[in-house]
Amino acid sequence: MTPISTTLVTAYYDYQRTQAMGLTKQWVSALGAVLLALSAVSVQAETPKRGGTLVWSIGTTPRHLNPAVQSGIATGAPGAQLFATLVRFDDKWNARPYLAKSWQTSADGLAVTFNLVEGATFHDGTPITSKDVAFSIKTIKANHPFKTMFRAVSSVETPNPNTVVFKLSQPHPALMLALSSQLGSIIPEHIYGDGQDPKKHPRNSKDVVGSGPFKLVEFVRDQHIIMERYENFFIEGRPYLDKLVIRIIKDPSARSLGRENGEIHLSAFESTPQDILHSKNVPHLTATDQGYAAIGPITWLAFNTKKKPTSDKRVRQAIAYAVDRDFLVNAVMMGTSRPAYTGIHPDSIFHEPNVARYDLDIDKANAMLDEAGYARGADGMRFPLTVDFGWPSAKPMAEYMKPQLKKIGIDVTVRTSAGFPAWAKTVSTWDFDMTVDVVFNWGDPVIGVHRTYLCDNAKKGVIWSNTQQYCNPKVDAILAKAGQENDQQKRIALYSSAQKIIADDVPIYFIDTVPYHTIFNHTKVGNPPATIWGTCSPLDEVYLKN
Amino acid sequence: MQFLVITLRRCGLGLGLLLAVLVLNFLLMHLAPGDVADSIAQDAGGLDAEVMAQIRKDYGLDLPLWEQMLKYFYSVAQLDLGYSFYYNQPVTTLILEKLPATLLLIISAQVVSILVGVVLGVIAARKPNGVASHFVTILSLVGYAAPVFWTGIMLIILFASMIPLFPIGNMVDVSVERTGFAYMVDVLHHLVLPMLTLSSIFIALYSRLARASMLDVLGSDYVRTARAKGLSEFQVVFKHALRNALLPVVTTAGLVFSGIVSGAVLVETVFSWPGLGTLAVQAIVARDTPTILGILFFSSLVVVVANLLTDMLYRIIDPRIKTAETSEI
Numbered sequence: 001m002t003p004i005s006t007t008l009v010t011a012y013y014d015y016q017r018t019q020a021m022g023l024t025k026q027w028v029s030a031l032g033a034v035l036l037a038l039s040a041v042s043v044q045a046e047t048p049k050r051g052g053t054l055v056w057s058i059g060t061t062p063r064h065l066n067p068a069v070q071s072g073i074a075t076g077a078p079g080a081q082l083f084a085t086l087v088r089f090d091d092k093w094n095a096r097p098y099l100a101k102s103w104q105t106s107a108d109g110l111a112v113t114f115n116l117v118e119g120a121t122f123h124d125g126t127p128i129t130s131k132d133v134a135f136s137i138k139t140i141k142a143n144h145p146f147k148t149m150f151r152a153v154s155s156v157e158t159p160n161p162n163t164v165v166f167k168l169s170q171p172h173p174a175l176m177l178a179l180s181s182q183l184g185s186i187i188p189e190h191i192y193g194d195g196q197d198p199k200k201h202p203r204n205s206k207d208v209v210g211s212g213p214f215k216l217v218e219f220v221r222d223q224h225i226i227m228e229r230y231e232n233f234f235i236e237g238r239p240y241l242d243k244l245v246i247r248i249i250k251d252p253s254a255r256s257l258g259r260e261n262g263e264i265h266l267s268a269f270e271s272t273p274q275d276i277l278h279s280k281n282v283p284h285l286t287a288t289d290q291g292y293a294a295i296g297p298i299t300w301l302a303f304n305t306k307k308k309p310t311s312d313k314r315v316r317q318a319i320a321y322a323v324d325r326d327f328l329v330n331a332v333m334m335g336t337s338r339p340a341y342t343g344i345h346p347d348s349i350f351h352e353p354n355v356a357r358y359d360l361d362i363d364k365a366n367a368m369l370d371e372a373g374y375a376r377g378a379d380g381m382r383f384p385l386t387v388d389f390g391w392p393s394a395k396p397m398a399e400y401m402k403p404q405l406k407k408i409g410i411d412v413t414v415r416t417s418a419g420f421p422a423w424a425k426t427v428s429t430w431d432f433d434m435t436v437d438v439v440f441n442w443g444d445p446v447i448g449v450h451r452t453y454l455c456d457n458a459k460k461g462v463i464w465s466n467t468q469q470y471c472n473p474k475v476d477a478i479l480a481k482a483g484q485e486n487d488q489q490k491r492i493a494l495y496s497s498a499q500k501i502i503a504d505d506v507p508i509y510f511i512d513t514v515p516y517h518t519i520f521n522h523t524k525v526g527n528p529p530a531t532i533w534g535t536c537s538p539l540d541e542v543y544l545k546n
Numbered sequence: 547m548q549f550l551v552i553t554l555r556r557c558g559l560g561l562g563l564l565l566a567v568l569v570l571n572f573l574l575m576h577l578a579p580g581d582v583a584d585s586i587a588q589d590a591g592g593l594d595a596e597v598m599a600q601i602r603k604d605y606g607l608d609l610p611l612w613e614q615m616l617k618y619f620y621s622v623a624q625l626d627l628g629y630s631f632y633y634n635q636p637v638t639t640l641i642l643e644k645l646p647a648t649l650l651l652i653i654s655a656q657v658v659s660i661l662v663g664v665v666l667g668v669i670a671a672r673k674p675n676g677v678a679s680h681f682v683t684i685l686s687l688v689g690y691a692a693p694v695f696w697t698g699i700m701l702i703i704l705f706a707s708m709i710p711l712f713p714i715g716n717m718v719d720v721s722v723e724r725t726g727f728a729y730m731v732d733v734l735h736h737l738v739l740p741m742l743t744l745s746s747i748f749i750a751l752y753s754r755l756a757r758a759s760m761l762d763v764l765g766s767d768y769v770r771t772a773r774a775k776g777l778s779e780f781q782v783v784f785k786h787a788l789r790n791a792l793l794p795v796v797t798t799a800g801l802v803f804s805g806i807v808s809g810a811v812l813v814e815t816v817f818s819w820p821g822l823g824t825l826a827v828q829a830i831v832a833r834d835t836p837t838i839l840g841i842l843f844f845s846s847l848v849v850v851v852a853n854l855l856t857d858m859l860y861r862i863i864d865p866r867i868k869t870a871e872t873s874e875i
Contacts, residue, residue, distance in 0.1 A: 053721050061828065063589060063633060071590035145593040200634045221633070221643070222828070223820045224720045245720050249818045250827075253699055257707045258714045420588050421580025421833045428584075440591045451592065463584060464592035 048526055052544030053243040056535070057255050057267045061222050061248050064204035066192075068136055068185045069143040073269060073295065076182040076536040078225050078246055082210035083185035084234075086114055086133065086164075087176055089294065089532045093349045095176045098538075099128065099186055099211070099234070100164075109171030109486045116162045120234035122188045123208075123215040128234075130158035132211075135189035137166075139198050148446050149178035171484045173491060174444035177294070181537040183443065186211045213239040213540040222248055239540035259285055259519055265544075266520040266528065268535035271393065273334040279519045286522045289338075289515065291534025296345030296441025296448065297514035299337075299397065301387075304432055305507050306469040309383055314372040316506040319434075320358035321365035322408045323401070329512050332396050336515035342499040343449055343510060345441050347532075349488075352496040355503035365408045374409075382409035388435040389416070390423030397436045397511065424463040438514055439464055443532075445495060446483045453502060454479060470507035549861075556857065560850035567846045568622065568839055572615055575835045581607050582631040585832040605631050618836070627843065628836035632829065637840035640825060645844065647717060648821030650733075651813070652806050652848075654741050659748035660799060664792070666749070667756025668783065671791075674761060682753050689750030694809050698743040698816035705739060712739050715818035740817040744809050748802065752795055759791040793864055800856030804849045 060074045067079030086100040100114040120128040134156040141150040152172035157165040166175065178184050191209050192198050203209065208216040213235070214227035225246040229239055247264065249255045256275045258264040260282050268291070270276060279285040301323065303310040310316055329339050344351045374382040385405070389398040395416075402412040415432075417423035427435050442448030451457050451464065455471035475498055482494035502508075518535065520528045526543040529535050583601040587593040593601075602608045606617065621628055627637040670682040689697075706714045713719065717736050724732050763769060764787055772786045814823030822841050829837035 055721055060589075063586075071592075073591075074589060145587075145590045145597050147594045147596075204634075220820065221640075222818070222824045223716055223718075226720055243721075247716060247720065247818075249715055250824070251699075251715070251816050251818065254702060254714045254816065254818065257702055261707050261710050261714070263714060418578040419580070419831060419833075421582070421584035422578045423580070424584035424587065425580035442591060448592070459595045462593065462595045462598055463587050465595070 048240050048541070048543035049545065050237075050240050050543070051242050053245055054241050054525070054539075054542065054544060055245045055247060055263065055265050057247045057249050057258060057264045059248075059250055059252065059255065059269065062225075065208050065216065065219060065225070066185070066187065066198070066201070066204040067182060068140050068187045068192075069199045069201075069204070071145050071183075073182075073536055076533075077268065078219075078227070079185060080181040080212065080533070080536050080538050081214040081227055081244060082208055082212045082216055083187060084120075084128075084211040084213075084538070085181050085184045085186060086116075086179040088537060089177070089180050091290070091293075091531050093293070093532060095180070098180075099133075105486065109484075110168045112166045112168070112175060114164045114166070116164065117234050118162060120211070121232055123210050123230055124188075124191075125232070126188060126190060126209075127161070128186060128188075128211055129161040130164045131161070132189050133164045133186055134158050135193055136184070136186045139187065139192065140184065143198055144183075146183070146442065146447050148450065149174065149183060171486050172446075173486050173488075174446035174483065177443035178447065180443070181533045182294075183447075213538050214241075214244050217243075222250075224248060233540070235540060239538075240543035241539070244539065259521065262521065264521075265524050266518065266535075268516075268518045268529075270517045270519050271515050273336040273515060276336045276515060276517045276519070277334060279517075284521050284523045285519055286528075287517045287519045288528070288530070289336075289513075289517050290347075290530045291518050291532075292513075292516045293345060293347035294441070294443040294532035295516070295534070295536070296348055296443075297438055297516060298340045298343060298345060298441070299394070299436065299438050299511045299514055300340070300343070301397075301401070301509040301511060302427075302435050302437050302468050303507060303509075304430060304434070304468065305471075306430065307433060309374065310385070310433055312372055313505060314368050315374070316509070317358065318365040318368040318372070318408060319405060319410070320506050320509045321361045321368070322405055322410075323358075323509060323511075324360040324404065325357075325511060326360070328397060328400065332400065333512060333515055336517070337512040340510040340512050342503060343439070343441075343452060343508065344445060344495065344499060345513060348441060348445075350445055350492055350495040352499040355500050356506075357503075358506075358509065362407050369408060376409045380409060381406075381411045384411040384413065385433040386413045386415050388423060388426060388432050389414070390420050390427070390435075390437070394436040394438065401434070427467050428461050428463045428465070430460065430467065430469060435467075436511075445479075450479050450483065453498075453507070468507040470505070472501065472505060475501050475505075552857075553854070556854055560854070563850060564843060564846050567842055568619070569615075571839055571842050572618065572835070575833070575838060576611055580833065582833045582835070583607065585632070585834075618839070622843075627840040630829075630834055630837045632832040632834035632837065637836050640837060641822065641840050641844050644820060644822045644825050647819060648807075648810055648814070648823065649848075650737065651740060651744065651819060651821055652803075652810050654737060655744040655748065655810075656799065656803070656806055658741060659745040660752055660795065662745070663749045663752025664756045664788075664795060666753040667758075668760055668788065668791075670753065670757040671760030671764060672783070674757075679757070682757065686750035686754050689746045690754075692746065694743060694747060695812045695816050697746050698740070698813055701739050701743055702816070712736070715816070717820055740813050740819050743816070744806065744813045747809065748806065751798065751802065755795050755798055756791060759794045760787060763787045763791045789863065793860075796856060796859055796863060800853050803852040803856075804845075807845050807848060 062074040063070055065078055065082060067075050084099045087095045088098040090096055099117055101117050103114045105112050122128055137150060137156050152168050152170050153166055154169045155167045188209050191203055192201055205219055213233045215230045217226040217228050219225045227244040229242055252272045252275055255267055276287050279287045303316050305311055325339050329337055338346055341355050341357050342352055369382055376382050387398045387401045389395055398414050402414055405412050426432055440448050452466055453470055453475050454466060455476050458466040458469040478494050478498045482491050485491040524545055526545050527541045529539055531537045583598050586601060606614055630637050630640055633640060666682045670679040673679055702714050705712045713736055718732055769787055772782045811823035811826055814821045815827055826841045
């Protein structure tokens with residue numbers, strides 16, 4: 001988000017507040033808001049201020065701080081501050097230079113050459129060379145849980161200290177996202193190459209030597225992560241902030257109160273509808289759902305496609321027609337989420353909105369089940385089904401299914417699991433009929449989307465694999481092709497057709513986006529993070545006003 | 547000599563208790579399906595099949611349950627609480643990192659609730675039908691009935707949001723660097739709300755107890771004698787009556803100590819207090835068996851030690867116990 005648009009958002013919320021006030025005050029405040037916005041524009045047009053401490057809250061403690069060997073947003077957010085990557089993405093899915101100042105792809109797409117920025121150093125002053133890049137990729141490939149990121153990378157060559165050549169076994173368009181924040185962190189070989197297991201390396205939590213805009217001062221588990229500006233960061237004049245303090249506060253209401261009383265400047269990944277709506281009524285706060293395009297979190301209802309009766313496509317379609325997506329978005333999520341029609345997040349360039357949406361139609365659903373041969377019994381029920389959920393926030397969605405599917409004669413039992421691991425075990429061993437689930441896109445579809453649909457990824461015991469056991473050779477073929485298509489327009493077309501087929505097969509009924517919001521104090525925070533990776537990208541451009 | 551024998555016997559019982567806690571919880575942890583590999587997958591946003599298998603192999607989760615258990619107890623017997631699956635750190639390090647914060651919270655809460663509870667109880671007992679007595683009754687009913695996490699959030703709303711006197715949570719203000727005395731003051735400043743929250747239940751409990759036993763004692767003959775001797779009211783109440791009336795409070799304080807430890811889990815979560823409670827919740831959610839067992843081991847140890855101390859305190863407050871034991875043995 002540009003500074004100007006931030007101001008507009010601010011003015012918009014000011015305007016919204018005036019709506020809530022009495023009519024007499026309305027015009028006066030609206031005028032005030034306009035004046036405020038105008039003055040803010042002139043202030044913000046100035047260059048960002050240098051200095052200050054940003055207090056940022058997160059809800060979970062990272063296992064450690066090395067994103068090269070630990071996936072997930074808890075490590076990704078601080079990790080992106082401590083470690084730089086070869087490229088970074090803007091808010092429109094364009095790769096921008098970061099540690100690599102430029103890059104070229106060979107005509108056959110099997111070699112990608114990166115030219116590194118000169119004079120970049122790690123936090124201990126050691127130069128960052130091509131050798132470190134090669135070491136980082138090797139480490140990530142061996143230890144990071146997302147094997148699809150670098151499986152196509154057969155070797156990383158280092159012809160000179162400032163040039164890195166990725167040799168690929170096949171064209172690999174996901175490479176650029178895999179080399180951006182959160183996924184492709186560049187770590188120092190002289191620290192992590194000492195022969196210890198990088199997953200258990202003591203320097204993952206203490207004395208971290210990174211390559212990013214901020215260096216670690218202190219990490220106290222369940223308390224805080226303190227970082228300060230790395231003075232020799234390779235981008236001149238950045239970061240703007242002197243210090244970055246991440247406070248780890250598990251209780252959402254405590255975070256909400258902290259934002260309100262000014263203790264916290266910025267919170268990311270806030271997903272409680274009540275807290276999001278509440279923050280919109282606090283004058284100094286702005287809530288935005290921008291910055292989650294790459295994470296791409298989607299809530300859905302998955303079917304066991306190998307177990308009767310959900311193995312019958314008509315049954316799945318009938319259930320899809322019976323579920324009221326608008327009710328779930330507007331009532332259960334209180335309008336804080338957005339409807340999802342496919343497994344690719346609506347903010348992704350690969351999202352295809354024109355697919356079968358199964359808008360609510362109870363009569364049609366009943367007719368389909370009659371046609372499929374599932375007549376109603378004496379008690380008005382056709383068959384029983386179970387629905388699972390793995391964490392508390394998914395519970396309302398699962399509970400909604402019971403009365404709603406009763407309307408089409410399905411007797412739903414809601415099954416509660418003893419926490420996430422128990423749920424994961426149940427679902428990943430295919431011992432379920434339906435389950436509410438949340439799955440992340442993780443940037444490129446090759447990393448976070450393919451896994452849900454590929455026939456050979458139905459791996460028993462592995463959660464977030466193809467636990468639906470869905471298998472359509474046509475989808476497999478399209479995804480395989482899309483995973484190797486370097487022409488972005490062609491790639492978009494391929495994913496579009498895959499999404500249409502999947503929507504027609506309904507192995508999954510897509511419900512909505514997870515209402516992740518970044519909530520910040522707009523009187524303090526300038527340039528709030530709004531790239532596709534949001535707060536999981538470097539915050540070197542964020543600054544503190546006054 | 548008898549005292550030593552009794553202490554040794556108590557210690558033996560304590561050890562047996564610790565072992566039982568470990569065995570029971572080890573089995574409980576394995577009753578629910580799923581394991582730490584699943585929770586690591588949750589944090590990572592998905593794991594490859596090979597990575598999952600590797601994690602299970604690394605942590606010995608692919609072994610039969612009895613073998614896992616034997617291995618664990620073998621290492622505990624050597625005073626090694628093992629390695630946290632989730633944090634990749636020795637459990638002892640993790641716990642010792644968190645123990646001071648929890649001890650600070652529970653001990654301060656215990657001390658404050660005993661002091662405040664007893665004083666309130668004494669005030670109420672002096673005039674059993676007076677305004678103060680009714681006030682104490684209402685206060686203790688509310689304090690005892692309100693869930694501790696609710697009290698916590700209410701205190702945050704009141705004293706951190708509406709009247710911003712105290713911070714919403716955590717143990718130190720990290721946006722400013724402090725050392726020495728300033729640091730101590732900062733920690734105390736952060737301690738006030740969580741400590742009050744945790745105390746609220748126990749203030750209620752102790753004030754009711756102190757009130758009841760004070761009423762009892764104040765009506766007894768020796769108090770009348772003391773009054774007849776012409777002792778001052780202060781001396782009668784605090785030197786003669788209170789010493790006897792304290793016995794039930796001390797007994798209960800020892801008994802409910804485990805309650806304070808478990809109450810701390812909730813309070814720590816609400817206030818992001820970096821103690822064992824926060825660690826325990828995370829470890830249970832993540833199925834980090836060695837860490838949970840380690841925490842239970844330590845908290846049982848704290849409770850056992852607290853009970854031993856109570857026993858000893860008894861002897862100091864009430865010399866009659868010593869003689870009773872001697873004649874018993």
